[in-house]
Amino acid sequence: MTIDKKTRIAVIGAGLGGAAVAALLKKEGFNVAVYEQADKFERLGAGIHIGPNVMKIFRRLGLEERISLMGSHPEFWFSRDGLTGDYMSRIELGQYALDNYGAAYITIHRGDLHEVMLSPLGSDLHFGKKLDRIEDSGDEVGLFFTDGTEVQADIVIGADGINSKVRECLLGEEEPTYSGWVAHRALITGARLREFQNEFEPCVKWWTEDRHMMVYYTTGKQDEYYYVTGVPEAEWNHDAPWVESSREEMYSAFDGYHSTVQNLIEATDYVTKWPLKNRKPLPLWSSNRLVLLGDACHPMKPHMAQGACMAIEDAAMLVRCMVEVGVDDYETTFKYYEANRVERASKVQAISNANTWLKTQEDPSWCYGYDVYADALKEPQQESQPAQHAVAE
Template sequence: MKSKSELRVAIIGGGIGGAATAVALQREGIRADIYEQAPVIKEVGAGVGLRPPTVHFFKNWGIYEEIEKKSSKSDFMQVVACNGDVLVSERWPLLTDNPEGKWARLIHRADLIETFLNQLPSDSIHLSHRLESITDQGDHAEILFENGHSIEADLVIGADGIRSTIRSKLFSDTKPIYSGTHAYRAIVNDKEAFELVLDHTFKVFVDGGIQIYILPLHHRNQVSFDVTLQSKDPSWRPIVEKKDIVKHLKNFDTKIQKIAENVEEYTCRSIYDIDSIERWHSNCVTLLGDAAHAMLHHTGQGIQDAGVLAEALREADSIPEALQTFQARRKPVTDKYQELSRQEPSIESETAFPEKGHFEKA
């Protein structure tokens, strides 16, 4: 393998997984260039929970203190009936060997990506670069972008999401699978929203096939509000009026109905995932994050992928060896999370954490 300073590494996609990978590789002395199709990286999405196995990497990368300032520590998650009755209240599962690790840090997706990008040289981030074609030459790959720019790289990391062009061209023609649900997301600062989550408990309110995820972002004086409803419309970005969202919430606590009515604008998305694919990598190209194992929402694994890939490159004598190690370590974990992510919270739920029986430490 070339020396770390000589490696040409291209990351396709500047979302959470891609940006985290660039930071992880930088800590190993490897420069990686990010190629993002959007013309600007802006504040989108909602709140996410960071578990101790993920935070472990932040400490290794030297960014934990910054993440801590932009997040809140949560000790509990609850499943709550639409009338406010608490059905399940649990500590976050222990996923590391540290018995104190029964928590999550709650953060806005935009703050997380901003933290990653702030660690990187500005000239390593290339916007308005939509991938047109990729050619795997065995020991390197050639990439052409729609804007006419072309590059060669010793390692290409496909972090280009659930509709990954790299996956479809090189590894699998598996298609995204529609879950039959839409997510309507907003960030709110209503007083009523704070009253629902006075502490840092992440709550999921349920009524039949409806789930409302309320994730407190007290460090921002905001709350992440996510309404998930069943729908026959598989459009990636459905056009839905607020009144058509609110009408489904008539059985919910009046505070929730008021929050939903007061939201100025929802981000509307159909929820998709993919089935597990057999192989993520060649000798010089690998998939990562949603491109490799897209899951239903609230169950991403891209940051941990980034950390393990960086470790594999540190330990291996060649890129092919590193990519084999990366998939061997990550695929059993992500396969299980993909399966578990399809279990929606409901009034019958016995646990807030389907992964508890598979990954919790004794």
Template sequence: MDRTDLSNAKIVVVGGGIGGIAAALALATKGAEVTVLEQAPEFGEVGAGLQIGPHGSRILSKWGLLEPALAMGVLPKNLVFRDALTAEVLTTVDLGEEFRNHYGGPYFVIHRSDLHRLLVDAARTAGAELFTGVTVRSVVTDGDRAIVTSADGRTWQSEIVLGMDGLKSTLRHNISDDDPVPSGYVAYRGTFPVEQLDLSYDPDDVVGYIGPGCHFIQYPLRGGTMLNQVAVFRSPAFERGEAEWGGPDELANAYSNCHRNVQDGLKHLWTDRWWPMSDREPIDSWVDGRLILLGDAAHPPLQYLASGAVMAIEDADYVAEYAARRYPDLGNEGWPVILAEVNKHRAPRCNRILTTGRMWGELWHFDGTARLVRNELFQTRDTTSYKYTDWLWAYSPTYA
């Protein structure tokens, strides 16, 4: 058996989103027999655009997927923060050659469904078995086995189970009785061909307008042929304690004081669906017997650091790399040691992103004097320094 080999290891992944499929790919590439169980009737990712920082692109490069991902997406020139009320530029992050050299990979944007499809094809090619229409009800550890049971009574046996069933994870209840924590903010999205749009935008950049109680994001997709927009605002109905909140009736009012650039963009959003934004309280333990939670099931963040999908990709990379190095010596009996180490390494990283994301969201949405102070701090930031972003983008999960 090779020293980085998972041959004969049987692993079930619950959840077929980006994280679950990435884990299936990483583990199958190491030789594991991987089965993915997805609840939806077919594989696919809802939503629109996705930002992938260099902490994600380096892993995709290792898996041989970066070039095809870039061919489907866009390499923006800059990240630009603007004041939502005045549209003045507050700070810019140059994503050019110096940035890519410093971090060993690019920052790029891609349609979520394009990246998901790329991962699905690669996972199947690597030998993973992917099943849809399976609602998993329970995972129970029985000695050196994990038994997965679906709602219709089917069972699967494996050496371990990765619970990657998202923010509203059923399997998280094996470990914690907590529920998602609503932020009071709601997101509206829209992705449209650029020829259908009658608004001005920066076609080479990811632009974030940040303002009191709201923000608005724009960036191109699919080689610049589409524009992705995201509007996020704090819901007055949530603040009043109403059960239903964040509906389209609140959308225009939330941006009534914003610059025309923002208000023009509101016309190009989907208003038949919206996404109330929630996360979870950080938990340090993700392991229950032969089950480990990963991805959003373990650490679902608010979206402010654009790292939710990348954290799940990091999880996939680390669990596959670490397991492949320990499994040849430890075998099936060694999984408790392997899962404990994965948990120990990944939880501090992911929980830091989760808690920092909450703080970053507050910073974006300041009003009054706090907004003016924030703007001045942004405008006087040393744009040549990486000291505030290295912790996020320079991190590598690969076990050595």
């Protein structure tokens, strides 16, 4: 179809989902601007998994090879008993993923990935734009920022995370709830990594009944090793989004764990602690000219390593619907988007929150082999009720 280049599309938030939807919109010829509240992005110490399901989307953007070369390509996802070290699953990745899922499975530093994803946006990315309020007149949407500036848009995409201002406009103010779990995060480099490197596997999750530690390399050179945990903690009594933790706290949290985990903690120079938060299931994903994606729409615990992937899949499906269905009848387009994303996103959300993914030997092809472009769009139900989907605690 012919793209109406006069349609003004505003993306709120330039995280991975926002960057993906903006880059895909630009590639299709849409008029898009991205508004990010941060003054700049820095290479913070965090890693991320990118499955073949999302590498196929990067292929569309012409970014697949560049991202692939930057990341680590584990041959397996190993799950190991945290106490004994016994292997509970060995999920083939590496060449197997290329042959069977159609693209690579990589682990990468989030900052490196983000920089590549932002590269197509150029001057269409605006930093220092914290959204204060939205005024939807029906004919257009006014966006008012805390720096005193304002813009008008025809369509607004809320990619602004679990604390989404766009979501608040749709559904009213509501704080996310603390899940009762925290995530410790640390990046091991240099001499500390080399000291223990011969026993550190490229991608492994250590489990016991109520906690875990996921560990993997974040570069192709394997000179950075990252871990993220899931540990129960009854309360979160901090106003900050994260706090510093310590090696001593880690030893306490993983007391009795296998010697390799003890060496991981020993190699840790700096570790932070983050609360894992949930939201109630959404009764809607869009309203009039506003539409949500990613954590603004379906936040999930990181335990399946698919949260960012779901945001990027959302972005690809939303843009696909905007191309195939059109932007003039945007409400119908948004219904197609939701109809083609709700079931999959809700399934991943539930499995992530339940924390069962790949703990034992299973077939992950339904997740990794998925291609957002492969099947014809599913038509929305004519008289569908607002979708609400259970979130497993």
